[in-house]
Amino acid sequence: METTAKLAVLIDADNAQPTAAPALLAEVAKYGTAFVRRAYGDWTGTSLKGWKNQLLTQSIQPIQQFAYTQGKNATDTAIDSDFTRLAARIRESGLVVYGFGEHKTPKPFVSACDKFIYFENLAYDEQLAVPQESAAIVEPLDQEASSSTVKSDIPLERLLRMAVEAASDDEGWANLAKVGAHITRQFPDFDPRSFGYLKLSDLVIATGVFDIDRRCPGEGKATVIYARAKRSKHVNDARMTSPSETLI
Secondary structure, X not given: OOOOOEEEEEEEOOOOOHHHHHHHHHHHOOOXXXXXXXXXXXXXXXXXXXXXXXXXXXXXXXXXXXXXXXXXXXXXHHHHHHHHHHHHHHHHOOOXXXXXXXXXXXXHHHHHOOEEEEHHHXXXXXXXXXXXXXXXXXXXXXXXXXXXXXXXXXXXXXXXHHHHHHHEOOOOOEEHHHHHHHHHHHOOOOOHHHHOOOOHHHHHHHHOOEXXXXXXXXXXXXXXXXXXXXXXXXXXXXXXOOHHHXXX
């Protein structure tokens, strides 16, 4: 019987948009079951009234945190640094920490997580995030434009090459699941969606610098995707030349 990870979701309500809650919890469901759902903030005021509906529909428990500092909201004061320390302490206990936030999230907190997901990469509910009349004119992602951008992204290419090499076998092939795990260990906020792709395999293919091999480990089992840096023509020619012909 397959077991699911038991997760606790702790939300900084002062700095998170309530409309992001459904997408957040949908993303969390990919990693396990959220047995604990809490949102921290100063619920005595009116600034968090937009959360009321989400608290009810998403079964989120509001936790009161009074604002003790003038000019700074309650959760900023009590949680910004506390969450970073909490994440570090949880990891030291051998547990996994998934972090969520906007691109402006402090780097110390991002680094304290095993994996960090940006809200900008989550698929928001269009009916909640934008007016209905505006939702009709939202255009789908231009995959050709994304591919062109990815192919010219030298730092990304170097990162992928490094990860593929680190996870490769003697023939240079690397299981993309291991490649993704290797990257995440170094860069918790790495996410293919930041580059316009839902999956790492799609991003790797879009760079155009890797050979792809899809392997089926057995009947009824999921296909495993492997990648290998493309070999230059002169390297391939050298491999086809007999040893005696290469001697000077």
